[in-house]
Amino acid sequence: MTGTQRIGIVGGTGYAGAELLRLLSHHPQAEITVVTSRGEAGTPVASAYPQLDGLTDLVFEAPSVETLSRCDVVFFATPHAAAMHDVPALLAAGVRVIDLSADFRLRDPALWARWYNAEHVAPELIERAVYGLPELTGRAAIANADLVACPGCYPTAVLLGFMPLLKAGIVDTERLIADAKTGVSGAGKSLKPGFLYAEMADSFKAYGVAGHRHLPEIEQMLGQMSADKPIGLTFVPHLVPMIRGIHATLYGQLTSNEHDLQALYENAYADEPFVSVLAAGQTPETRHVRATNQCRIAVHRPQDGAQAVVLSTIDNLVKGAAGQAVQNFNLMIGIDETTALTQIAPIP
Amino acid sequence: MTGTQRIGIVGGTGYAGAELLRLLSHHPQAEITVVTSRGEAGTPVASAYPQLDGLTDLVFEAPSVETLSRCDVVFFATPHAAAMHDVPALLAAGVRVIDLSADFRLRDPALWARWYNAEHVAPELIERAVYGLPELTGRAAIANADLVACPGCYPTAVLLGFMPLLKAGIVDTERLIADAKTGVSGAGKSLKPGFLYAEMADSFKAYGVAGHRHLPEIEQMLGQMSADKPIGLTFVPHLVPMIRGIHATLYGQLTSNEHDLQALYENAYADEPFVSVLAAGQTPETRHVRATNQCRIAVHRPQDGAQAVVLSTIDNLVKGAAGQAVQNFNLMIGIDETTALTQIAPIP
Amino acid sequence: MTGTQRIGIVGGTGYAGAELLRLLSHHPQAEITVVTSRGEAGTPVASAYPQLDGLTDLVFEAPSVETLSRCDVVFFATPHAAAMHDVPALLAAGVRVIDLSADFRLRDPALWARWYNAEHVAPELIERAVYGLPELTGRAAIANADLVACPGCYPTAVLLGFMPLLKAGIVDTERLIADAKTGVSGAGKSLKPGFLYAEMADSFKAYGVAGHRHLPEIEQMLGQMSADKPIGLTFVPHLVPMIRGIHATLYGQLTSNEHDLQALYENAYADEPFVSVLAAGQTPETRHVRATNQCRIAVHRPQDGAQAVVLSTIDNLVKGAAGQAVQNFNLMIGIDETTALTQIAPIP
Amino acid sequence: MTGTQRIGIVGGTGYAGAELLRLLSHHPQAEITVVTSRGEAGTPVASAYPQLDGLTDLVFEAPSVETLSRCDVVFFATPHAAAMHDVPALLAAGVRVIDLSADFRLRDPALWARWYNAEHVAPELIERAVYGLPELTGRAAIANADLVACPGCYPTAVLLGFMPLLKAGIVDTERLIADAKTGVSGAGKSLKPGFLYAEMADSFKAYGVAGHRHLPEIEQMLGQMSADKPIGLTFVPHLVPMIRGIHATLYGQLTSNEHDLQALYENAYADEPFVSVLAAGQTPETRHVRATNQCRIAVHRPQDGAQAVVLSTIDNLVKGAAGQAVQNFNLMIGIDETTALTQIAPIP
Incomplete structure (x- = not known):
């Protein structure tokens, strides 16, 4: 089991990004270090998310590989065709990547290109990516992965x-x-x-x-x-x-x-x-x-x-996105899979 | 084509009853004569339906064959197993019946009994009932019917x-x-x-x-x-x-x-x-x-x-209940099928 | 009482415009002649409003004074600071105008300029405009008006x-x-x-x-x-x-x-x-x-x-916009104020 | 600071009761011991609250002073005029009470009787009750209380x-x-x-x-x-x-x-x-x-x-009911006021 992880979140202003912030804010082994947003760079995170008021002093940063390389683990909560541009450099820098987008889900880059209307720029990494559905993929593969492709919702x-x-x-x-x-x-x-x-x-x-x-x-x-x-x-x-x-x-x-x-x-x-x-x-x-x-x-x-x-x-947004990503994160760093994921649904 | 019809609505406090009131209130050949409600007998209809405020002076009456026999056409907007009790007497009195409930939809009384947990008390009328889906059943059959079983939603x-x-x-x-x-x-x-x-x-x-x-x-x-x-x-x-x-x-x-x-x-x-x-x-x-x-x-x-x-x-509530009933009514009295049914959906 | 009126609707793709189409489609003395939309010119009106499917063959036209001058009455369902540009020419051409926007509501053009961040380009018409709240303004003033400023919602x-x-x-x-x-x-x-x-x-x-x-x-x-x-x-x-x-x-x-x-x-x-x-x-x-x-x-x-x-x-959207505009229209052409405005609220 | 508290919840099937279960299920110093429901006695709590599936083996019990006396702290999440009947005996048995209902909020029993259409049966306890709005009442009074009247929403x-x-x-x-x-x-x-x-x-x-x-x-x-x-x-x-x-x-x-x-x-x-x-x-x-x-x-x-x-x-249901009750509980047992109350609003 490893110690506290420095976390980067790319695409922090979308809904999946907001959920990552909600779930990781109380995670005992995650220290959110970087949250990026192209459009909101310079803005305090809490001003975009009033629900985080008082919980974070972070300021959105423009996304850059250099900044993200300071992290141990980077989550991509971006639209498709974004992560694939930065993941190669991050992996090379020893950063582990959990991608919530579609970039590394399909095994066949030609199929990917047809459905996402773009050429895949990092097809050599597709095989390295582990499909992050623990109940199907198995825990060992995820624990050892440095690139996890989280399933769609x-x-x-x-x-x-x-x-x-x-x-x-x-x-x-x-x-x-x-x-x-x-x-x-x-x-x-x-x-x-x-x-x-x-x-x-x-x-x-x-x-x-x-x-x-x-x-x-x-x-x-x-x-x-x-x-x-x-x-x-x-x-x-x-x-x-x-x-x-x-x-x-x-x-x-x-x-x-x-x-x-x-x-x-x-x-x-x-x-x-x-x-x-x-x-x-x-x-x-x-x-x-x-x-x-x-x-x-x-x-x-x-x-x-x-x-x-x-x-x-x-x-x-949780099992279909950010929660599953945190579940994979827990497995990757070798701690209880349910850490920070024990919320009870508020009913009604 | 016939003249203005005296209309009875049985079960006037449910949602289908309310829709019948809405649609028939502006129908040029319908004069709502009786609206029954076991629970609300004696109450003005408009006090149960503020949307009818100023449009009707009717008072809910307790349901009775005698009262309903004053009508030319009676709509049943009751739960199942109610209409079948009164329909025989009404037909005998020359009243035409449009039943929005399930009582006369199934051809097989045994099947009906199994799904509705009750014996059918008027099985001899089932064959006489016309299934009131004009697009399937055809207009002639409905025009000639004195008992129409409107389809479920x-x-x-x-x-x-x-x-x-x-x-x-x-x-x-x-x-x-x-x-x-x-x-x-x-x-x-x-x-x-x-x-x-x-x-x-x-x-x-x-x-x-x-x-x-x-x-x-x-x-x-x-x-x-x-x-x-x-x-x-x-x-x-x-x-x-x-x-x-x-x-x-x-x-x-x-x-x-x-x-x-x-x-x-x-x-x-x-x-x-x-x-x-x-x-x-x-x-x-x-x-x-x-x-x-x-x-x-x-x-x-x-x-x-x-x-x-x-x-x-x-x-x-409309094509699935009250509107279809009015469509059948129009066919039964020989007028334009779309009479009083030309509302445009309020969007948004 | 006048005959059928040729109607123009400016800003036909907004919500108030849609409501005007809904209410006027069944108005016995209104013939919708022109519906304008800068963005949708050339598109069939029914393709923007599926609820009008089969009811209209109109095609959105680009707004122009020339086109609108073919009408007897023009409704402006535009954002503020649009109507005031075209109303002078339309009035000069003998067209009566019912403005659902804010352009002619305030008596004081300086006050208007301060709240709407723009100079008023037709201040000479403000006095001519009648505030179209019949219950307050009185019916006679509206009946005689050629420019009615409909109140805000x-x-x-x-x-x-x-x-x-x-x-x-x-x-x-x-x-x-x-x-x-x-x-x-x-x-x-x-x-x-x-x-x-x-x-x-x-x-x-x-x-x-x-x-x-x-x-x-x-x-x-x-x-x-x-x-x-x-x-x-x-x-x-x-x-x-x-x-x-x-x-x-x-x-x-x-x-x-x-x-x-x-x-x-x-x-x-x-x-x-x-x-x-x-x-x-x-x-x-x-x-x-x-x-x-x-x-x-x-x-x-x-x-x-x-x-x-x-x-x-x-x-x-009705008494607060399009319905009130139609109420004013009825008064202006001397017919029953409630014409085409007798819909019953669908409940539930 | 005290140790783990045995908790009773009276009226466990209402919305405030459900929220108490949600908040206290993860409270480090609360052990839910009794949950009562007159109507659901004998039913597993998790069958009424699927969101607690797997989190609790508790079964609803019929409310009784004897059962509740096993607790250190009892929360009343009942309609008004219920708690006042049992609170005297519970206090006498040394149980501390947090009442979410209205029974001990009003200082004047005559005023209470007028608004709640009932005689107050424990007027002698009204003065002993502390109004549980910490920001107004002050922490010391609540910490020392054995009967807290939680404010209405x-x-x-x-x-x-x-x-x-x-x-x-x-x-x-x-x-x-x-x-x-x-x-x-x-x-x-x-x-x-x-x-x-x-x-x-x-x-x-x-x-x-x-x-x-x-x-x-x-x-x-x-x-x-x-x-x-x-x-x-x-x-x-x-x-x-x-x-x-x-x-x-x-x-x-x-x-x-x-x-x-x-x-x-x-x-x-x-x-x-x-x-x-x-x-x-x-x-x-x-x-x-x-x-x-x-x-x-x-x-x-x-x-x-x-x-x-x-x-x-x-x-x-939280600051207006169950959350405030837990806040008072934390103060009463001398621990950090925010314990088990640090949830972040899920947005959107």
Whole structure:
């Protein structure tokens, strides 16, 4: 176990950055040293985040490799196609990197280029990156990594929901459906009319039906967890008038009738500190994971038919972003995985 | 075409009753004569509905066949297992009945008994009842009916969404999925903790996964529209923190690759005044049908694959209840189907 | 009474513009002829407003005096400092103008310049403009006007709430307080971070405490209705996480103990079609005026003390903007004031 | 400093009870020993509170003095008129009591009887009770108390907001106005139609204008902090469509022009860990105190006039209830006042 780590946060003004600040402010082995923001350089962090008033004297700095090299661990909470420019130099300087963006998630740089409309500038690092979903990837790989690619928010909810079924090999992997719903913070602070309160409140819609960037990421990891069976996934994301939360409703055609799905899920996650399987017949609510790193899952088989229905809920900004990043950080520095992640959801 | 109709509304204090009052108050050929409420008998209607202040002098009356027999047409906006008790006498008295409840929707009284936990007391009238979804049932049958069973809210959205696919016979009818989302007014005014603002706001959940009462109704009508092919439907309803609106996301495995789904849908609904097919690639929002009788539908085929995805939106209280009832009323009395149903959604 | 009017709407893509389209689409004597939008010229109106799908073939045009001169009446639903540039030419061309913006509300151009940070370019027209609050201004003045300055949303709620007290001369006019709350559509479609759903939902705040642009407008009209007594008003606006609605809570120190406030208010508004005074002891809710042109008011005197408390509610986009503009339009063309303004609030 | 305390929570199924469980679950010197609920006796606590899943094995017990006497400290999170029945016996048994209800807040039992429609059954204990607002009452009194009466939610926000003005003696104490707004959790879990999501969302209203139970409590404490000057307070509460949060907008007529209000407030709260005074010109938002024990206050003087405007925000369930109770608990057992109360508001 290592001592206190000097932490850098790149992209400190977005929602994931704010969550990193919230979670790491009380982390016993993290000392936030640098928070960068291109637009807010020179501004006190607490003036952008009144909720941190009195807790930090940090001032946003312009991002630079030089400054970030003073850190032991750097979190990237940036839009895609930013981290990949600085990560090579930071790794070379001995800094460990936890990337919350999409830059190192896809194994295939050509696939990445197609979905993100840009050439990957550090394709040689992709193989070095460990996909930071501890429940799937395993703790050892993450503990030893110096570059962790944190999963997207939808992929986290969908992969944890499908994993027991796919590992057991009892669903038709070519006809999977993920009908996913997210709170609007998933869109970040984008200044688009559609995200205005007056446009979003009291309404519901799907979006990105033709193709969402999380689709290839989910397909890649579903393939990995099913021993490379061919994967066919229909992924339809929706926008819910709520601030946080993802609810993935997953459909899988059962190929075998013999399994006790409830037992399968309970066993699969029996030792996981951040995944709870609900009692048979129950349904999870996103508020019960609000502001926490928990994933709550229920598995159903309506009318005892051939369709398995899995309901998987997370907080998109915590288990779907900053919390999972801190979970990976804990593993990387060899301390209790739940450190600074034991918040209880405020209900109501 | 007939003259002004004397109208009775049974169950005037629920949400569907309130919508009937809103829509019929300005209907040129409806004179609301009786509004009943067991609990509020003697109270002015406008005191329960401040939005009707100054528009009506009606006083809630206790429900009785005698009183209701003064009407030409009676709307039942009651919970299930109420209408079936009074409808026989009203029909015998020459009153035409539009039932918004579930009492006459299912063809099979045994099936009804199983899902509604009660014996049906008027099974002989089931065959006489016409299922009041004009786009499916056809106008003539409704025009001639004296008992119309209005569809449930979910069935309306799901049936209109699936209909072109099923009529064309190009999907696997045994593996249909309806992932449906409703605003909370769908639950009516039930005083249950789960419907309190503090419990429902800023959260999302599924419910009734094991079996929702709209499931047999949807299956029955899907069967009818597909020439009695065997139907397998997985139906998962969800609760959205919004007041009104249903968004059904429908999945159907295509059995043929030849069809232009966009053209199929546009043709199917070209002459329908209350169904709009969105341009290719668009997605409907529930707010655009808020407080209107419209159904807005989009059809997609992600990645040109074998899965058709249909997005169908309605206002659960209008096209899903009171508006559709008025649409049926217009057909029954032989006037323009859109009379009193031309409201434009207030946006934002 | 005149025949059908050719209507122009300038600034058709804002929220007030959308409401004008909603209300005028079914107006029996309005034919919408021109809808302008600098940014959307060439786009079909229905593509910006899906709720108008099938109702209009209009295409947004770039604003120009030439085009607008084809109209009988032009509504300006523009930000401030736009209408004043085109109104002189339109009036000269014989077009009547209903301005929903602030350009012609203040009598004193110097005061206008100070609050709106711009020189007024048509000060000679200010006197010609009639302040379009029919309940205060009187119908005759509006009927004869060719330039009507529609009140702001806050002023409408505050002035209607205070009017009976001030006309009766029974409150201390130098210590008036208006604690006002608005839904977020009051901010229009401004793309500012503070109006994003994720920033506004589930929270409440005041803003503009140091000075809001509606303050001088309210003070001017309070002065007018109180026979030019000195006015001292503290006006604190707040932002409510809801789409529409204004609730003004008004405090006035009573200088006389003799009045029956309930009777005072009931008498003051007995003949007003758009103002309802609630029964003693009741409190209005903004939803009951949602999407309608109604103002609902309650007057209280807690603990029979010297403080009068008035609660005044409107829909900021209807009675506070587009609806009031249509009310003025009806008066100007000599038809029933309530034409096209009889919508009932959809509840819930 | 004392050791770990055995804790009892009476009324564990309400919202304040849930917050006590959330805050005390991670308190280093609290061991929750008994949680009572008349209705849920025998049910596991975690089944009522999924957010506590895995954190507690406690089972709700029926409330009884015998059971509660096993505790060192008992929190009452009950409706009014419950605690007063059991507190005498508990005190006699040496148990210290922190009462979140209204039973011991008012000094005058006759006044209590009038506002709460019941005879007080333990009037002899009223004097022994210490009003648990540490910033007003002082720490020593609370540290030595064995019966603490925690303030109501509105009183907390209003008293902290007015205190510097009243202590300085620079406002007219007979014309104070508190225009207060609360999130709906302030109503608790009451199953009344008005608190249903569909009735409350997207709307705003005042209530209790004629007289709210927090009025005499606020008046009593305002009197105390102003050296017994006569107090005249107009208190108008409103309901905001949000889950948590109180925003009190306070108006006080200044009797002196000499004070720098900003400095007055900053000095008054310079050493308070749970009260923040915002920089001049800023306005607080309830979300920034969400789920925390903070009170954020801004003081304004619009147009440099004679009216002081104070904006005071708290979370009604934390600083307005359970958090303040824990703050008092910390003081009573002689540990750092902020123990277990350092949560950061999750934003957005």
